[in-house]
Amino acid sequence: MKLSEIRRGKKELTERMTLADILLIAVLVIISISGFIFIKKAFPQGTDVKIEVNGKLAYKLPLNSDATIAVKGINGNTVVEIKNRKVRIKESPCPNKICVYQGWIDRGAIVCLPNRVTVFVDSSEGKENKAIDAITG
Amino acid sequence: MQSQDKYRIALLSAYAIAIHSFENLLPTPIPWLRLGIANIITLATLVLYGFRSAMMVTLIRVILSSIFIGTFLGPGFIMSFCGGVSSTAAMGIIFSIFPRLFGPIGLSLIGALFHNAAQLFITYLLFVQQLEAILLVTPLLILLGTITGVMNGIIGRMLIKNIENRAPQQ
Numbered sequence: 001m002k003l004s005e006i007r008r009g010k011k012e013l014t015e016r017m018t019l020a021d022i023l024l025i026a027v028l029v030i031i032s033i034s035g036f037i038f039i040k041k042a043f044p045q046g047t048d049v050k051i052e053v054n055g056k057l058a059y060k061l062p063l064n065s066d067a068t069i070a071v072k073g074i075n076g077n078t079v080v081e082i083k084n085r086k087v088r089i090k091e092s093p094c095p096n097k098i099c100v101y102q103g104w105i106d107r108g109a110i111v112c113l114p115n116r117v118t119v120f121v122d123s124s125e126g127k128e129n130k131a132i133d134a135i136t137g
Numbered sequence: 138m139q140s141q142d143k144y145r146i147a148l149l150s151a152y153a154i155a156i157h158s159f160e161n162l163l164p165t166p167i168p169w170l171r172l173g174i175a176n177i178i179t180l181a182t183l184v185l186y187g188f189r190s191a192m193m194v195t196l197i198r199v200i201l202s203s204i205f206i207g208t209f210l211g212p213g214f215i216m217s218f219c220g221g222v223s224s225t226a227a228m229g230i231i232f233s234i235f236p237r238l239f240g241p242i243g244l245s246l247i248g249a250l251f252h253n254a255a256q257l258f259i260t261y262l263l264f265v266q267q268l269e270a271i272l273l274v275t276p277l278l279i280l281l282g283t284i285t286g287v288m289n290g291i292i293g294r295m296l297i298k299n300i301e302n303r304a305p306q307q
Contacts, residue, residue, distance in 0.1 A: 021243035035276025
């Protein structure tokens with residue numbers, strides 16, 4: 001390396017911050033703050049309610065708008081209710097009603113095996129919340 | 138390599154090891170959060186004596202201090218080694234190609250950034266195979282890296298000035 005060249009540059013270097021320094025700081029701060037915002041938006045809770053019947057996606061609804069829908073399973077209609085960013089199975093034709101007793105959820109899934117209806121909450125990218133629970137816990 | 142360089146590298150490595158070991162004793166709120174103050178020595182070495190000396194100092198510092206602390210060849214050593222080497226390499230390459238572009242603060246930031254990037258990569262490869270988990274901590278690491286990077290850069294700049302004023306120009 002050319003030492004003389006470095007020496008010349010060095011005098012200026014130690015005097016003040018260069019424009020590139022300031023730009024670099026600004027870019028890094030912007031990246032990290034926008035990263036925080038992105039993560040807050042994308043990760044902490046699911047954003048979508050997906051309802052599968054017999055393993056096939058039947059409905060995809062946003063979690064933040066209230067709705068009540070009847071999902072046709074193999075034994076009849078399962079009524080799914082979305083309210084206050086939570087979702088539950090309100091009525092089900094299945095014999096044991098485990099899915100109804102599970103109550104309101106805002107993450108994870110409710111599975112009604114007899115009627116082959118699965119309700120789960122996740123983000124738009126189709127990732128499950130398992131990974132997030134694992135590291136925040 | 139001249140004997141004068143050897144003495145210099147030995148002295149700087151000794152400082153770096155001392156700082157690194159001291160830093161290891163400091164309690165941190167999060168286990169993997171490090172201030173990276175040993176990077177100040179690497180930074181000063183790079184600016185004053187060039188890339189090769191800086192890399193030597195980093196290698197000596199990482200290997201010897203891990204032997205002293207007792208983490209040699211453990212996971213902490215692998216993280217520290219990869220982080221140190223990649224941050225020194227990044228700072229050195231940037232400084233060699235564009236010697237005037239970044240000051241010590243910018244170089245320190247680049248070092249911190251690459252240190253974090255390398256450690257996240259190693260974490261992903263060795264410990265946590267979940268991209269979401271890695272992505273989740275990335276903004277926090279970038280922000281903390283920026284803060285400590287600027288801090289180290291300012292101290293590094295003071296150190297460089299000080300050494301320059303004391304040592305006569307050769």
